[in-house]
Amino acid sequence: MNCQRIQDSFIDYQTGTLPEHETAPIRAHLKTCLACQRQWADLQQTLLTLDKLPAPEPSPRLRARFNAMLDEARAELDAPSPFALARSRLDSFFALLLPSRPAVQFALTVVLLLGGVLAGARLLPQPEPVVVTQPNPATQRELADLRAQVESMNQLVNTHLLTQPANNRLRGVLAAFNENDANDRTLAELLNSLAFDPSVNVRLTALEALYAYVDRAPVRAGVMSALPRETSPLVQVAMIDFVVAARDREAGPALNRLARDPAVDAVVREAARRGLAQL
Amino acid sequence: MKMKPTLPSLLAVAVLAFALPANAEPVSIPFSDANAPRIFRAIVVNGELSIRGTDTDVVTIDSDIEDTDSRSRRADGLRVIGSSSTYSLTEADNVVTLDYGQLGSGGHGEFDVTLPRNTTLELEISIGGEMRVSDIDGDVSIKNLNGEISLTNLGGGAIIESMNGEIEASFRQVLPDKPLSFTSMNGEIKVSIPADTSANVRFRTQNGTILTDFDEDELATKTEPGRAFSPDMRSELSQAAREIAQEAAEIAREVAVEVQAAVRVARAERSGDNYAPEAPRAPRAPRPPSIPTHTGGKVISGALNGGGTDLQIATMNGDIVLRKIESDDD
Numbered sequence: 343m344n345c346q347r348i349q350d351s352f353i354d355y356q357t358g359t360l361p362e363h364e365t366a367p368i369r370a371h372l373k374t375c376l377a378c379q380r381q382w383a384d385l386q387q388t389l390l391t392l393d394k395l396p397a398p399e400p401s402p403r404l405r406a407r408f409n410a411m412l413d414e415a416r417a418e419l420d421a422p423s424p425f426a427l428a429r430s431r432l433d434s435f436f437a438l439l440l441p442s443r444p445a446v447q448f449a450l451t452v453v454l455l456l457g458g459v460l461a462g463a464r465l466l467p468q469p470e471p472v473v474v475t476q477p478n479p480a481t482q483r484e485l486a487d488l489r490a491q492v493e494s495m496n497q498l499v500n501t502h503l504l505t506q507p508a509n510n511r512l513r514g515v516l517a518a519f520n521e522n523d524a525n526d527r528t529l530a531e532l533l534n535s536l537a538f539d540p541s542v543n544v545r546l547t548a549l550e551a552l553y554a555y556v557d558r559a560p561v562r563a564g565v566m567s568a569l570p571r572e573t574s575p576l577v578q579v580a581m582i583d584f585v586v587a588a589r590d591r592e593a594g595p596a597l598n599r600l601a602r603d604p605a606v607d608a609v610v611r612e613a614a615r616r617g618l619a620q621l
Numbered sequence: 622m623k624m625k626p627t628l629p630s631l632l633a634v635a636v637l638a639f640a641l642p643a644n645a646e647p648v649s650i651p652f653s654d655a656n657a658p659r660i661f662r663a664i665v666v667n668g669e670l671s672i673r674g675t676d677t678d679v680v681t682i683d684s685d686i687e688d689t690d691s692r693s694r695r696a697d698g699l700r701v702i703g704s705s706s707t708y709s710l711t712e713a714d715n716v717v718t719l720d721y722g723q724l725g726s727g728g729h730g731e732f733d734v735t736l737p738r739n740t741t742l743e744l745e746i747s748i749g750g751e752m753r754v755s756d757i758d759g760d761v762s763i764k765n766l767n768g769e770i771s772l773t774n775l776g777g778g779a780i781i782e783s784m785n786g787e788i789e790a791s792f793r794q795v796l797p798d799k800p801l802s803f804t805s806m807n808g809e810i811k812v813s814i815p816a817d818t819s820a821n822v823r824f825r826t827q828n829g830t831i832l833t834d835f836d837e838d839e840l841a842t843k844t845e846p847g848r849a850f851s852p853d854m855r856s857e858l859s860q861a862a863r864e865i866a867q868e869a870a871e872i873a874r875e876v877a878v879e880v881q882a883a884v885r886v887a888r889a890e891r892s893g894d895n896y897a898p899e900a901p902r903a904p905r906a907p908r909p910p911s912i913p914t915h916t917g918g919k920v921i922s923g924a925l926n927g928g929g930t931d932l933q934i935a936t937m938n939g940d941i942v943l944r945k946i947e948s949d950d951d
Contacts, residue, residue, distance in 0.1 A: 542804045575937055586916070616916045
């Protein structure tokens with residue numbers, strides 16, 4: 343048994359909570375070990391000093407504070423706030439109305455539930471038999487309009503680039519070319535062809551068709567955004583002509599990039615430089 | 622005149638057998654529906670294509686490359702599903718597809734194809750190779766990266782795109798709803814059309830010359846204003862105004878003609894004549910302006926014999942030549 347362990351058990355030994363088989367070794371050790379005897383003596387001295395300390399008295403103000411608190415509580419009870427009053431009234435009202443015994447409460451709940459179910463079954467409207475009627479003329483007109491819209495959407499999808507052979511796509515673009523006043527949808531189709539059609543011929547024709555509407559800002563913006571992605575030098579040069587003819591100053595940075603890009607065809611770079619000189 | 626399908630293809634095969642040192646037997650494949658539109662698609666990565674239209678119902682391919690049919694078995698019981706040098710010929714939904722080079726690497730392949738006259742063609746050659754097409758009435762769409770394109774006696778629409786190679790095309794007929802469009806980066810484009818063709822022409826070239834042997838009264842062109850430097854806004858505006866006035870005058874004239882015709886018909890009806898009214902001709906829509914060039918190229922647009930089919934030719938470094946074919950029975 344080493345001294346540290348003995349000293350750790352002093353407190354338990356003092357309070358008498360140490361088990362019997364451990365107290366004997368401690369007593370034996372204490373008889374022989376000087377260090378532990380000194381520790382024991384220190385412990386006893388500390389405990390004696392602690393016992394001698396006076397108990398702290400409450401201050402005189404404590405009593406005054408306590409009495410004030412008591413007076414407040416009593417005042418509240420005598421003159422309650424309106425909210426508390428209403429609550430207490432409600433509580434007492436319901437307490438009078440409803441039984442307080444749990445069994446009766448449960449039975450009432452079940453009765454309510456069953457009553458609700460029965461009442462609903464009786465009161466809810468029966469589902470009417472389905473009657474197939476002809477839609478009135480207004481609805482029919484709406485249906486026809488919707489069908490026309492779906493049809494035009496179908497056509498839009500059918501002119502989708504990858505489903506049509508090149509000659510049909512070119513014919514579609516040329517049809518837009520010959521329209522005198524293209525609506526937004528036609529312009530959107532033309533811009534789509536310009537940006538995404540796999541055939542150089544179709545893209546070039548789309549660009550020429552769009553030139554008739556060069557005064558419209560969305561058309562100019564569409565051509566501008568397709569310019570950096572265009573790969574065919576023929577179409578690139580035509581686009582440069584387009585933006586220069588449109589006097590589109592915002593094309594300046596894009597033309598500048600084209601003029602400096604070494605991957606771009608030399609003729610296109612020269613065209614971009616000439617175009618920049620005029621913007 | 623429609624001969625039995627077997628005889629002409631046999632003849633074609635016989636001719637080809639003499640013409641080409643064919644290592645493989647010619648392969649024929651029919652279209653599933655002879656009455657529905659027929660499409661022939663060819664993607665050749667490295668090779669030459671020679672296509673001829675005849676009175677036949679099947680597509681016949683004669684080539685010095687072996688055809689692979691991944692469904693058939695060889696004598697030793699094995700199927701070839703990936704070969705070093707082979708092409709594939711398949712048919713689905715009336716589309717016959719010839720695929721050479723995409724299956725794997727292969728050398729230069731030559732293909733001689735015979736097919737029905739009104740087949741629609743979609744042809745693509747990547748490397749090498751001439752492309753020759755003749756006697757086709759269907760629409761033709763060609764993309765050839767490095768090689769000459771030679772079209773003879775065509776009768777339908779055409780979209781031809783070439784990177785480095787001449788394009789030579791001659792048409793037997795040019796129909797109103799079959800537009801023609803040719804683009805080439807480095808190469809001459811020579812187009813020959815019948816002398817009485819009506820067309821709206823649009824020519825565009827960056828570094829080339831535009832030539833024609835049509836007379837000035839047949840082919841009325843105007844050169845779009847193209848300046849390399851300092852445009853004059855005012856002169857452009859006045860030119861545009863002049864063009865608009867011209868178009869308006871033309872439309873007014875045509876409307877007046879229609880009105881006269883209508884008055885004539887009304888008068889004849891009132892007097893009880895058996896006057897057969899002539900069908901009113903729809904007034905021609907004003908031609909939209911072409912993009913003027915400010916970068917040194919030349920843009921010419923015009924009307925041939927009054928205008929009609931759309932004919933577009935655009936090159937970068939190459940001449941444009943438009944020739945007329947005088948009809949033989951004049």
